[in-house]
Amino acid sequence: MSRAYSGIRETRPYTYNDMGGYSLVIAEDYQKKCLKTADRTFSQGLQCQQINSLSALISLEDSVFIVHSPQGCAGCVSMAADGYRVGQAHRGVKLIKSPRIIVTNLDQNDVIMGGEKKLREAVSLAVERYAPKMIFVFTSCASGIIGDDVDAITGDMQKDNEALLVPIHCDGFRSKICASGFDAAFIAIQKYVLSKERLPKQPGLVNLFAPTSISYKDQLEIERMLGLLGAEVNYIPFYSSPDKIRRITSAQVSTSICKVFADEFMKELDVSYGIPFAHTVMPIGVRNTDKWFLCIAELLGKGKQAREYIQREHDRILPQLADVKKRLQGKRVFICGGTGRSFAAAALIDDFGMELVGLETPTYDIDAQIDIEYLNGIHNNYVVDVANMQPFEQVNLVNRIKPDVFIGVPAWSARFGIPTTHVLDPKRATMGYDGILYLGNKIASQVENPGFNKKLSVYARLPYKQSWYESDAFKFIKTSVAKTGVISTSKG
Ligand code: SF4
Incomplete structure (x- = not known):
């Protein structure tokens, strides 16, 4: 790339992989540039x-x-x-x-x-x-x-x-x-x-970068929304072709469905081909869908149309959310997921009146900080575990915090008998305004039907000793903002 980016995310300034603590402390330390790079002295594995x-x-x-x-x-x-x-x-x-x-x-x-x-x-x-x-x-x-x-x-x-x-x-x-x-x-x-090659510019063409986990329903919905702005969508690289890849350089603007996916590439397209890009959030939940849609619309010079559409959708969707809210109001949630989706889920649960008590995400950087600052304004002080695949820390935290529902890969937390679900659904519609209703009903349905996990907790034991559950979840993170013993069952 012309900007000489190595492709190694650790080289980006103020990026952290190993960290644990409370959200208010982390956000404040990040702001003051006081966070120190840390490492785990024990690690269960990493996604390659x-x-x-x-x-x-x-x-x-x-x-x-x-x-x-x-x-x-x-x-x-x-x-x-x-x-x-x-x-x-x-x-x-x-x-x-x-x-x-x-x-x-x-x-x-x-x-x-x-x-x-x-x-x-x-x-x-x-x-x-x-x-x-x-x-x-x-x-x-x-x-x-x-x-x-x-x-x-x-x-x-x-x-x-x-x-x-x-x-x-x-x-x-x-x-x-x-x-x-x-x-x-x-x-x-x-x-x-x-x-x-450098193809001629095509007005109205939008590069839409999409990771593998996006369902076809979500692809159709996002393409439909961009179509309302008069855009033609070049959906790449998933289910794409060499010809569609080559069309990238002729686009007017770029955006991505996940804020982590293609963010560096979009910067490169901006520098080398003059293609500006919208880099915001994943369009899950009311706030994120508004933000994502408005940002790309402004780039296309269609901000007014986007605001009118958003208002119509709020008028249609918000009354329907009231029923979901009744079922989920006040429930305490622990979220674990990829950086883009976990932060999107943390914003989404606010639509249902739920409370964030724990958040596990693989990386912390300036984008995470922007999201955490927003989340800190709507949720109480919650635990943040910056971990790429460290289930031993997750089970320790979930066992202490005892959330009403866990959102993320359920393999471990389900064995505590608590309801589990996820917002990563590569088969159904989770994005845009109708996706909010689907996800709300899905979470409510899991909360109201915990029977399977309750049985699981009786018959499928986790492999950890009691002494681990009594230890500081972050004891293996050295030079971390986490202070031994601060992670308690209270809200902090
Ligand atoms: S981390 Fe493991 S899976 Fe990945 S390239 Fe190395 S050996 Fe192969």
């Missing part, structure tokens, strides 16, 4: 950035994805691959395809002798078997450690291939922030696909 690079591109048509790694690295892609198949079904595709993934299967010999031969064979196989327009090559910890020069190999093979070869540097060890994987994918697209 390679999976995000892969899942961002896996639904591209006419493409093959070569994972230059031992076999296990590609294992995590099964979830994204399943999402791709389900997404095709929702889009009315009759002959459902699986993504074309080839793993080079690096082994002990390759770690010593180098993996070049296997990579060359994989590229040749991809061409012979599928005749694709693009071949993406994803690096891994193993290929990075042994120093395979993937750029040189693909550059050399490009001379004899019509398919565009695109190396993506997503070695897992390069970053602890899994969103770096999105950046690695977009840096490669900029370098190998877009830099070669």
Whole structure:
């Protein structure tokens, strides 16, 4: 990228991965620039950035994805691959395809002798078997450690291939922030696909960057809303094609459905191609939908139309919310999710009169700070756990705080017998104004029907000793704002 961004999110100023404490303290310390970089002395696992690079591109048509790694690295892609198949079904595709993934299967010999031969064979196989327009090559910890020069190999093979070869540097060890994987994918697209061409501008064309987790219903709703502003939507890269990728440079403006996804890429498009962008929030809940829609509308010079539409939608939706509110008012909520969606959910629950008591999110940065400052104005002091996959901290906190409902991946908290649900629903409509009603009813339904989790709590035990539940949840975070013992069952 022309701004020389490395794609490693830790290099962005004031970005933190390991932190825990109360929201008011964190927000104040961040504001004063007093937060210190910390680390966990014990960690249960991290989501690898390679999976995000892969899942961002896996639904591209006419493409093959070569994972230059031992076999296990590609294992995590099964979830994204399943999402791709389900997404095709929702889009009315009759002959459902699986993504074309080839793993080079690096082994002990390759770690010593180098993996070049296997990579060359994989590229040749991809061409012979599928005749694709693009071949993406994803690096891994193993290929990075042994120093395979993937750029040189693909550059050399490009001379004899019509398919565009695109190396993506997503070695897992390069970053602890899994969103770096999105950046690695977009840096490669900029370098190998877009830099070669600059299409004429098309007024009204909007780049809409969407991560894999967006349902088809949500895609249709967001496209419909942008259509009200007279925009033509270039929905990318999910369920997209090499031609749609190439159209990126002809857009008038860009926006993203998730504030973490493509944010760096949109800055690059602004600098290199003069495409301004709207970077706000995920359009979930009344406040976020208003904000998201208005920001892109202002860029298109359609602020007045957007405000009129928002008012009509408030008149239609807010009376209907009253019933949901009656069922959820005052319920205490613990939220865990990706950065974009967890903050969106924390704003959403205010529509239902619910109270935020805990928030777990993978990263804390200036965008998180903006959201926390907003949330601190509507919720009481709540616990924040900045953690990329640390379920042991989550269970400690949930056990202490005892929320009325947990929103997020329920695998652990459900075993306490509390109602659990999530707002990440890749199969249904969660965004825009009608999405608010769907999510409200869904949360209320879970709160009112806790039977399954109650039974689960009897038969499925969590693997932790009582002593862990009595310990400070953040005891393994060193140089953190968390003060041992401050996380109590009270509201703080
Ligand atoms: S690239 Fe590294 S971190 Fe990612 S799955 Fe492979 S070994 Fe694990």
